[in-house]
Amino acid sequence: MKIIDFDTQLRLQSYLDGELDPAQAKEMAELLAKDSQAHLLLQELKATSVLLSGNEPALRVPESREFYWSKIARAIAHEMAPAPHERRRDPISWLGWLVPVSAAGLVVLMLSVGGQFGSGPHPRAGTSAEAPEIDSPLDDTSVMSFHSATEGMTVVWISSY
Amino acid sequence: MSKVPDKSTANDETLVADSQKGDLEAFEELVARHRDKIYARAFSLMRNEDDALDLSQEAWVKGWQRLSQFQGDSSFVTWMTRIVINLCLDELRKQKRHRLESIEQMEEEVGGVERQMPVVVVNPTENLERAEVRQKIDWALGQLSAAHRTALILHEFEELEYKQIAKVMGCSIGTVMSRLFYARRRMAALMTGQKREE
Numbered sequence: 001m002k003i004i005d006f007d008t009q010l011r012l013q014s015y016l017d018g019e020l021d022p023a024q025a026k027e028m029a030e031l032l033a034k035d036s037q038a039h040l041l042l043q044e045l046k047a048t049s050v051l052l053s054g055n056e057p058a059l060r061v062p063e064s065r066e067f068y069w070s071k072i073a074r075a076i077a078h079e080m081a082p083a084p085h086e087r088r089r090d091p092i093s094w095l096g097w098l099v100p101v102s103a104a105g106l107v108v109l110m111l112s113v114g115g116q117f118g119s120g121p122h123p124r125a126g127t128s129a130e131a132p133e134i135d136s137p138l139d140d141t142s143v144m145s146f147h148s149a150t151e152g153m154t155v156v157w158i159s160s161y
Numbered sequence: 162m163s164k165v166p167d168k169s170t171a172n173d174e175t176l177v178a179d180s181q182k183g184d185l186e187a188f189e190e191l192v193a194r195h196r197d198k199i200y201a202r203a204f205s206l207m208r209n210e211d212d213a214l215d216l217s218q219e220a221w222v223k224g225w226q227r228l229s230q231f232q233g234d235s236s237f238v239t240w241m242t243r244i245v246i247n248l249c250l251d252e253l254r255k256q257k258r259h260r261l262e263s264i265e266q267m268e269e270e271v272g273g274v275e276r277q278m279p280v281v282v283v284n285p286t287e288n289l290e291r292a293e294v295r296q297k298i299d300w301a302l303g304q305l306s307a308a309h310r311t312a313l314i315l316h317e318f319e320e321l322e323y324k325q326i327a328k329v330m331g332c333s334i335g336t337v338m339s340r341l342f343y344a345r346r347r348m349a350a351l352m353t354g355q356k357r358e359e
Contacts, residue, residue, distance in 0.1 A: 010338045013345070017316070019323055040280040045342075048349045052317040055291065057299035059201035061217070062210060065193050068218070072192060075222040076185070 004038055012038055016045050173237045181228045188228075192221050195238045199245050205314055206249040208303050216252060220245035242319065246329060253307050301351035309344035316341055 004012070008031070014020050015028040032039050061068050168176065168190040179187035199220055204213035224241050231240055289297070302310055308330075315326045326337045 010342055013338065013342050014323075017323070037280075044280045044349050045345050048345045048352070049317060051294075051352065052298065052313070052348070055295050055298050056318050057201070057205070057295045057302070058197075059204050060197050061200045061214070063214070065196075068196060068214075069189055069192055072218050072221045072225075073185070073189070075218070076225050079222065079226060 004035070004041065008038070009041065012042055013045055016042060016049065174233070177228070177231065177233075177237050180225070181231070188225055191237065195241060196221075198238055199241055202242050202314075202318075203245050203249055205302060205318070206246065206307070206311055207252065208310075212249075212252065216248045217245055220248050223248070243329075246315070246319070250311065250330065253311075257307075297352060298348075301348050304351055305344055305347060309340050309347065312337055312340035313344040313348065 011020065011024065011028060012032075015025055015032075020028060032042060168186055171179075171187070171190070173191065173194070176187040176191050180191065196217065200213055200217040203217040203220070204210065207213050207216065220241060223244050227244075231237065235243075302313070305313065311330060312326060315321045315329060316323075321329070323334045323337050323341075326341075327334045330337065
């Protein structure tokens with residue numbers, strides 16, 4: 001029995017799938033009418049197609065609804081959370097820094113001024129003529145400040161010994 | 162006091178519209194409704210439970226991200242199925258790149274055997290229950306190469322035309338036709354228990 005060439009086999013399949021134009025489909029119908037091998041092959045392709053289309057294997061997710069969703073929800077939450085550098089800043093949030101800076105400046109100013117007003121003879125002054133000891137109040141004071149933009153909080157810590 | 166609408170009774174269109182407004186509960190209901198279908202499609206292409214789970218869940222995340230692009234031209238589940246198919250094909254391409262040989266090339270070469278296989282009559286439903294037929298189909302699909310199986314699934318189950326399959330698979334229409342032909346003939350042989358002539 002004559003074996004149909006491969007191109008014809010593919011055209012036969014296209015005929016089955018309705019992918020040929022009317023002229024080609026007519027040609028194929030004529031071939032099928034006279035070629036039993038072509039007819040048999042068409043029957044096989046058709047039977048396979050029919051068998052598959054009505055019997056797609058049914059599968060179920062092997063996880064509970066909650067567990068399956070939890071991973072999706074986590075990924076969505078992660079996608080929705082803006083990256084740290086992308087977080088929107090309050091347009092005037094930089095003003096928050098003025099508070100600790102101003103406070104620290106004020107403390108320094110007060111201590112400086114206080115030092116000038118209280119610049120009388122020091123009990124220990126003159127103990128050494130070559131290297132007079134200068135006692136600055138700033139030496140015994142430290143200022144630390146902390147500002148959290150997210151918390152909207154500023155802490156100024158002044159320590160004096 | 163207004164009553165909170167029950168998501169489980171809402172139709173897909175309503176749930177999609179709510180999801181597009183950012184309602185995550187509505188989206189969760191869509192996932193619950195269609196997760197089996199999306200997972201099944203991923204499994205049919207990947208043939209691996211872990212891959213199918215990961216890729217189906219990734220598809221849902223992508224679906225959420227792209228919800229604004231869904232215009233309702235197709236059903237929501239069809240739209241989601243396209244997303245999971247694309248993810249699976251990307252994954253199969255990645256896996257293929259990691260192999261030393263071009264499996265695709267080998268597949269096209271051995272495909273010549275199917276051209277000369279004797280024609281068989283496929284009638285496996287004769288003595289089998291539907292569940293058994295489906296089981297057998299599932300097994301037979303697992304025997305096909307990824308390229309042949311994909312072409313068959315896209316055509317028979319997703320009902321795509323040749324040109325649509327070519328677009329999804331990134332190949333020519335001629336290649337789609339060959340793959341589909343080989344896949345069908347191999348399935349016919351497998352379903353009837355015919356040994357393949359290697």
